[in-house]
Amino acid sequence: MFHFYVAPSGDDTWPGTAEHPFATLERARSAARETAGDAVVHLREGTHVPARPLDLTEADSGTVYQAYGYGTPEQEEVVVSGGRRITDWRVGEDGVWSADVGDLDFRQLYVDGRRAHRAGIPGLPGTTTYNVTGYVTDSADPLGWRSPGDVEFVYRGVYPWTEARCGVAGVSGDGGSTVITMDQPAFGWAAELYNSTWEGRTSRGFGLPTRIENDAAFLNEPGTFVLDRSLPGRHVLLYLPAAGEDPARTRVVAPALETLLSAVGARNVAFRGIVFADATWLRPSRPEGFLHYHGSGYYEGGGVETAVLGEGASVTFPAASAAIPACVTFEDVAGVEIEGCRFTRLGASGLRIAGGAGVVVRGCDLDTLSGGGVSVSGGREVTIEDTWVHHVGLEYSGSPGIAVMGAKGCVVARNEVADVPHCGIVVGPGVGARVLRNLTVDTMGVLADGGGIYLSGSQGTSRDDGALVQGNVIEDTRTPYNFGLYTDYGASWVTVEGNVVARADSTAVLTVAPPLENVVYRGNFWDADPIGHDSPPSGVTYEGNVTFKDERELNAATAGIRSRAGLVRPRAGSRSAASSIDA
Structure with missing residues (x-):
């Protein structure tokens, strides 16, 4: 096994040893390729600022990238940042700071780790x-x-x-x-x-x-910013500081890259203990705008279709849609492990897995994201476990915490999703999804018609390869017009068993359009009866479910389920992002 080292203070002309580390991940990647997949790249403490995204291909198969000392008490704090620090401020008579940023274009700004809002x-x-x-x-x-x-x-x-x-x-x-x-x-x-x-x-x-x-005329609230791009190549950042901030000491970072890491076709690679931070997504600033429809999907033209929701009720929806990208992506990969990483201060979604097989996301934190947390589209046997997703969808409010679409045998287990603007966990059409022992808290914080856990479309062809939603705890689904545990829009071959739903507008709904088919609700615990429980439609089996109107009785009856739901690991304060969130 070959070991290479990368440090912000390194030099790419050095040999990449512990004593003489490389300066860039690109140089370490080149060295690792020469080992034919038998290398570990150790990232030393500090902020690594790549000039361009790190692109991995099949040639990078077998390489591990990890924080130095990963898994030991000596593990170092490693950040891969796509941001650029803004300095050389001018202070106007009105107290507004301004800085020339050239052709730098961005939609987010971070001030001493806090996400600043656009004015x-x-x-x-x-x-x-x-x-x-x-x-x-x-x-x-x-x-x-x-x-x-x-x-x-x-x-x-x-x-x-x-x-x-x-x-x-x-x-x-x-x-x-x-x-x-x-x-x-x-x-x-x-x-x-x-x-x-x-x-x-x-x-x-x-x-x-x-x-x-985003206009200087709107700069009335301290801690907000504007990017003036009226002069091409001579953009100006304007920032109205919060109390106590000083242009000489305050650290202001603007994201410069849209992608931090892209892996296509790689096999048996791993990323461990790395913080991915400070990237943007510029597509919504184009003349095409951001025409959101549902979840992470948006419209790019191409025509619409009509969904009839009942007598005299209909909506149009995209015949085809695009999805918000992620700042870290894995496409058509196999045997990939992403463990103990954090994804934060990103202007799109955090992590996307498209196609491929055998990907494991374990023990990660995702927070302070403009889009969603983890998305899976296609592929087989992807596992997301022991991962904390919170304070996401800060700019694109339809974004779910965890989304799985078109996948086979995907497992979403023992995660916590909290403080999200729409759905916590979404499973679209696919085969054999397992949604097990997750905890969702404070979902549906902004938009309506969703739930803590939401499934739609066909989930298989029989009970054997259908979806299983079991042992989850869903609490505080907040906006009006929501269903804590929501099987919707023609969901079929779904078993919903042994879950707990409390403090939702409605715990669940059994009659939807298109109708549910081969859906079983069994042994769940509610604090209010689901809509339609007294007369389930023909496609729904409703049996052995219990409603406790008294919260103490509900908590006592479900203590075992609650103890097994949510994160396996304790939340680590050093990785909790509490100090960097302005929610």
Whole structure:
């Protein structure tokens, strides 16, 4: 076994030994390739700042990347950061800090480890009308926006489960009115995508924004920032400091990379004890915007279809959709282990596994993410266990904590998902998923129509290869119109057994459209009866479930289930991210 060492203070002309380490992961990768898959790369303490993503291929099979001393009391704190520190601040008379950042483009900012918010206002002032190109308002306030081409409108709740974003193309005055022209094709796509009929009411397109972000005129709240890109290649960062912050001492980091690590086709590689941090995702800033539909999916054109939800109720949805990417991705890999790592301060999702087989994610933490935590699409025998996902979906509120789509034999076990804006754990169509002994707390914090655990579509072809949802504890599913444990939209071949659901708007629902088929609810414990329990539809078997209206009785009856749900390991304070979250 060959051992190589990488340190922020190293030199790529050195031999990569413990005494004379390399400076970059790229150089260590090249050295490891020469060993034909028999190498361990040890990362020494500190922040490693790569100039570009680390790309791994089949040629990197067999290599282990780990923090120095991993698994021992001497394990060092190692961060792989795609960020760039911002210095050379100017302080204006209004107290706003400004810095020239060249062509650097980003959507997030981190101040002493805290996620700063983009400056914004609640919505459009004045009386506003909506048209095919944008808006007309009787307020002159938008004429005072300093860089209107950088302004972004946020649309929360176009559908109860969606939150979209669209940029402004320009602002002009027209007599006593102000005309706001929106980016195309995003604004036109919205008229295609968002069409619904519900209880005799119809809607089309975005409607009015719920929030407007990213202009210097909005810098009113301490701890917020704006990126002014009105001069190409001469971008300016503006930041209104919080109390006690000093431009000479405060550490401000802007993400520069969109991807930190991409592995395609690699076999038997491992990453252990590494923090992946400070990356962005720029796609929503383009004229195509971010037309969210559900979960991590968004619309890129290509037409829509209509789902009939009942008599007189329907919504349109994408015929095809894209998914929010992750800043760390593994595609068509096999025998990969990701253990004891942390994914934090990222502008997309944290970790994505696409295709492949035999991937294990164990003992990881994911927090402070604009998108979701862990996503699995396709592939076989992926295991996610003993992993803590919390404070994710901070920019894209539909993002789930853990999502599994189109996979076979995926196991999601003994994880904790907390403080997420929509679903905690999502399982879409696939075969043989096992969702076992997880704990979800404070899910559905922003958007509606979801649950702590959510399944939809076919999960197999028989009881033998169907999905099993067992021994999970689901608490505090928060926004109105939710179902703590939710089998939805034609879910079939699902067994829901021995779970505990408490403090949800509704514990579960048995009648949905399209209907459930071959779904069994057995031996679950609720604090309120599921909707439809007294007359289950033909596709649902409902037996041996118990409802305790008294919380003390529920807790006593389910103490054994609760003791086995959630993380195996104790939360380590040094890795908890509590000091870096501004939620």
